[in-house]
Amino acid sequence: MNNAWHTEMLAEGRVSDRRIGDRDIVDKVRRAVLMQRLPPGTKLPEVTLGEVFGVSRSVVRKALTRLASEHVIDQRPNQVARVRAPSIEETRETFDARRLVEGEVVALLAGRLPAEPLAALAEQARGEVSAFERGDEPARIEHSLTLHHLLAEHSPNRVLGAMLTDLVLRTSIVIALYKRAGLASCYLEGDHSRLLTHLEAGDAEAARGDIHDHLNGLEALLDLSPREARIDLKSILGRAPEQA
Amino acid sequence: MNNAWHTEMLAEGRVSDRRIGDRDIVDKVRRAVLMQRLPPGTKLPEVTLGEVFGVSRSVVRKALTRLASEHVIDQRPNQVARVRAPSIEETRETFDARRLVEGEVVALLAGRLPAEPLAALAEQARGEVSAFERGDEPARIEHSLTLHHLLAEHSPNRVLGAMLTDLVLRTSIVIALYKRAGLASCYLEGDHSRLLTHLEAGDAEAARGDIHDHLNGLEALLDLSPREARIDLKSILGRAPEQA
DNA sequence: GACGAAACTTTTGTATACAATAAGCCCGCC
DNA sequence: GGCGGGCTTATTGTATACAAAAGTTTCGTC
Structure with a gap:
């Protein structure tokens, strides 16, 4: 499917070497949504994000929670997080x-x-x-x-x-x-x-x-x-x- | 020290038997803060809360994150969460x-x-x-x-x-x-x-x-x-x- | 060929183990 | 007796393993 966005994500800035925490993930995803690189409805699976940013699901989950509280993504129970599409x-x-x-x-x-x-x-x-x-x-x-x-x-x-x-x-x-x-x-x-x-x-x-x-x-x-x-x-x- | 509040917490309602998630913890802590049963500055260690509610740190952490986003508690990195004291x-x-x-x-x-x-x-x-x-x-x-x-x-x-x-x-x-x-x-x-x-x-x-x-x-x-x-x-x- | 059920896969929810950091404590030194 | 350094302990940060749920495919039946 649409597996191209991780490369875009990485292009958002050097990720691998620096000490990266949930904050960086939040910033980069937010920015990508803002720039329409991540269109509404885009699925954001935890493992994929973890691989892209080189961290485990724990920190990805924290980042996703923050993004949800910022109304950037939608997080429904037992479902993959998706970029929000406000009505x-x-x-x-x-x-x-x-x-x-x-x-x-x-x-x-x-x-x-x-x-x-x-x-x-x-x-x-x-x-x-x-x-x-x-x-x-x-x-x-x-x-x-x-x-x-x-x-x-x-x-x-x-x-x-x-x-x-x-x-x-x-x-x-x-x-x-x-x-x-x-x-x-x-x-x-x-x-x-x-x-x-x-x-x-x-x-x-x-x-x-x-x-x-x-x-x-x-x-x-x-x-x-x-x-x-x-x-x-x-x-x-x-x-x-x-x-x- | 002040180890008395877990009993208060439990008194907030039957906890043990029902299926309890992060939502319940959030509700009970919020209520306890509102009723001044948990005065400002009270430390809320993750393991303790986990023991009180019978869940692991994972769900406690999620609950604490929510409470922080509601401005009920303060969550600083590498520090125990505390009940907030607004100036x-x-x-x-x-x-x-x-x-x-x-x-x-x-x-x-x-x-x-x-x-x-x-x-x-x-x-x-x-x-x-x-x-x-x-x-x-x-x-x-x-x-x-x-x-x-x-x-x-x-x-x-x-x-x-x-x-x-x-x-x-x-x-x-x-x-x-x-x-x-x-x-x-x-x-x-x-x-x-x-x-x-x-x-x-x-x-x-x-x-x-x-x-x-x-x-x-x-x-x-x-x-x-x-x-x-x-x-x-x-x-x-x-x-x-x-x-x- | 369409429908439905059951296995299979993917993905999240929860618990736990280990690492890192901060707080508390004790002891020696001045 | 007060003060500082190092040790011990308590607590959070991160990674991983397993369980549960949702989604997907496949296959059989009508």
Whole structure:
């Protein structure tokens, strides 16, 4: 069958020599899912992963548990773990949740951000623009992700920050999944720099508005029409016998 | 040392005969933490738990991982898992986060709640009142928890619902932890029934306001004065060598 | 040729053994 | 008597073996 992905997995970075733990597996699988190298529904048997990474099932299992708690994979009892395929409905809900949480985070952040993190954010924004202009989509995604990750990290409210980290990952996954066919990249010019301006100026409500607009714009770039529910249909009829 | 808690653990319910998995361990430990039978800082060695529940370390480890992801315990590498002691700052942040999320959930819920779940909510509210009146604090907590749990479950937005479930647990833990000394119970008369009225009437913003007031009231019943930081001090100086 | 059952294979669940690390302890030294 | 080094012990990290369950194939029957 589809036995080609281990080579891709290994290509993700040198694996064999370094001391590798469950953390590395989590990072690499997460990244591969994000980059669509591991499409939804892909089976991830424990022994195979263990062979690829040169560790035993124990550590693989721990990694899979973590990935499941991050909503990257689905883990049902007595069944092989599979890359998750969030439904269209869940996609909408994830965006709604992120609007709420990230809006609040940037509102809290407005005007309270020291110069150093602000510079780091600006650098990511610049990096994203440049990556977009030279057509390097993976790099652009990386910069965008890092930017939002930084926002989460610097959230004055760490509980909300942790939630935002989770939501950023989940939205990124569904963006990769539901991106409109012809679209080269889900990029909205100026959104990030506008946000940073308002953050620096200390305008909390403007920053919240920026986040809302940004996420609305992103969501609009997706193909979430229910008539095109082939993905859902396929994953539910073909693979998932029950869904509570 | 403190080897008495396994008996308490077992008293939590019949354990030996039934088929017990990691889920049961998670439930029982969570409950014990909630009821303050397992105070913060309590060590939870894997072998001991395994002996108590009659399972091997494998399943205990899985249970501990779950508990850590629920923020019930702390799991640092090469160290025994311990019951978590959220700081005062984290307590405030948890309340803030819950205000945001639960407020949104009830706003979404207002007017869209069918009769059946509404009745279930009302029953929990009544149960809470009656438990309070007869001075049965554990039962009162149980009813209150179930009520908020039901709100989370019926959230139209399941992503927010799952987040709320987590936040309800965490706030309950810190309430138990920081409850003012003399206080018999953290109960605010009428709050829940008022919320239900507004939910049924479909007044989203009133419901959101009810949640805000309720959580503000609850937080006010806690002793979060930084001068009384003995709990933090004790747990940090006495047990935790490093804190990232 | 289609259907169904039984063996067979694959894969996960659990227990256990061994290695590595951290904590506690004792003893010698200053 | 206090302090530090090394030893002992307790506990977690990892690998592996076996059991149970799910999935797959094959074969016989209708």
